[in-house]
Amino acid sequence: MPEFEYSQFAGDEDGFAPQSADKLFDQLAEYVVEYGERILENLDDWQDENPELVDMLVKQGYVEQDADGKWVVTPKGLRRVENKALEELFDVRRKDSLGRHDTEFRGAGQVLHEESKPYEFGDPVSNLNVHQTLKNALVRQGGGTPIHVTEDDFVVHDTEYQTSCATVVLLDMSGSMTRYGKFGAAKKVAMALQSLVRGKYQGDFLQIVGFYTYATPLSERDLLRCAPKPVSIYDPRVHLRINLDNPPGFVPEHFTNIQAGLQFARRILRRQPQANKQIITITDGEPTAHVEGRDVVLIYPPSEKTARITLGEAKRCANEGLHLSSFALVEDYFYTSLVNFVEQMAQVSGGIAAYCNAHDLGNMVVDSFVGGRRKRRAM
Numbered sequence: 001m002p003e004f005e006y007s008q009f010a011g012d013e014d015g016f017a018p019q020s021a022d023k024l025f026d027q028l029a030e031y032v033v034e035y036g037e038r039i040l041e042n043l044d045d046w047q048d049e050n051p052e053l054v055d056m057l058v059k060q061g062y063v064e065q066d067a068d069g070k071w072v073v074t075p076k077g078l079r080r081v082e083n084k085a086l087e088e089l090f091d092v093r094r095k096d097s098l099g100r101h102d103t104e105f106r107g108a109g110q111v112l113h114e115e116s117k118p119y120e121f122g123d124p125v126s127n128l129n130v131h132q133t134l135k136n137a138l139v140r141q142g143g144g145t146p147i148h149v150t151e152d153d154f155v156v157h158d159t160e161y162q163t164s165c166a167t168v169v170l171l172d173m174s175g176s177m178t179r180y181g182k183f184g185a186a187k188k189v190a191m192a193l194q195s196l197v198r199g200k201y202q203g204d205f206l207q208i209v210g211f212y213t214y215a216t217p218l219s220e221r222d223l224l225r226c227a228p229k230p231v232s233i234y235d236p237r238v239h240l241r242i243n244l245d246n247p248p249g250f251v252p253e254h255f256t257n258i259q260a261g262l263q264f265a266r267r268i269l270r271r272q273p274q275a276n277k278q279i280i281t282i283t284d285g286e287p288t289a290h291v292e293g294r295d296v297v298l299i300y301p302p303s304e305k306t307a308r309i310t311l312g313e314a315k316r317c318a319n320e321g322l323h324l325s326s327f328a329l330v331e332d333y334f335y336t337s338l339v340n341f342v343e344q345m346a347q348v349s350g351g352i353a354a355y356c357n358a359h360d361l362g363n364m365v366v367d368s369f370v371g372g373r374r375k376r377r378a379m
Helices: 017-035 036-050 049-061 075-087 128-140 173-202 220-225 258-270 303-321 331-348 357-369
Strands: 063-065 071-075 102-108 109-118 157-164 163-172 206-209 216-220 238-241 275-282 290-291 297-299 323-329 352-358
Touching: 017 036, 017 049, 017 075, 017 220, 036 049, 049 063, 063 102, 071 075, 071 220, 075 109, 075 173, 075 220, 109 128, 163 173, 163 258, 173 206, 173 220, 173 275, 173 323, 173 357, 206 258, 216 220, 216 258, 258 275, 258 290, 258 303, 275 331, 275 357, 290 303, 297 303, 303 323, 303 331, 323 331, 323 357, 331 352, 352 357
Parallel strands: 163 206, 163 275, 275 323, 323 352
Antiparallel strands: 063 071, 102 157, 109 157, 206 216, 238 297, 290 297
């Protein structure tokens, strides 16, 4: 029978601290994803009460303090959060998902080793099927050596044309996204896409844009830190006009400006060289804000005017060759109007609309992203 030696646990045994730090950081990151960077302020209390826990996170390189003494997630920690989000939302073991966005076209791209075709002028020599070429020469000359290869003997591996894609994900940051875990789920999807692009679709362009009363681009770090805008006015009816050049000291930011998000995305994608461009919108509400000239107009309850202006922007996106996919987070029967609105967006843009709960959002959005826009730029 084996003998065991026992001693007092000091917390620094080999193999324990790193594993504990990983688990501890993953739990912390869940709250950061759901509620934003203000959760990191709790590390000051942790440091007073359980300094060894914070020390583990720091030693593993997951968190650090900036020049102002504020706790922040490190690049290593950010990558872990993104990769964990991808593992939860997308089966990374699927071998057929490796590579880029497949299309039905043939051309320069991934080699398909099981298929070959006769060489044509312009085919990459690197795709030469040497075995089949020599076999053709042997058959033609009836065997023997040396083998004399002619132009008619050359065959190359057939290839499948693959296209890169430029994508803007519009993430709803309005006040209602705080309910039912919707924002945390949507945020995880966006972070999973960032990990997916970095690991498998390096030729792609991806930008996350948050929309609320305004719209703003979010870096990877901004995305991790962000949270829905808190509701700041509770009037049953609102009609405000805010000048963008001279805004007042207080602006309620919890409204839903899908038009501003689409407009921002259209301008971003106009500068991208990729043949395929798409906008993925994740929202839980009808638009309650729109832009008129240099003014932002806030209207609640949702108005027909705001809807009409937003749909007009969706049509402009489609006219510029952008594919629109809209995902409505629906939790109960009160969302009938939202379902109708995203369906109208799909109708005017020729895109797609889907509604789901927060639990099902991930697979639907990732599948839409991976599919991309299957077209080929005219040569």
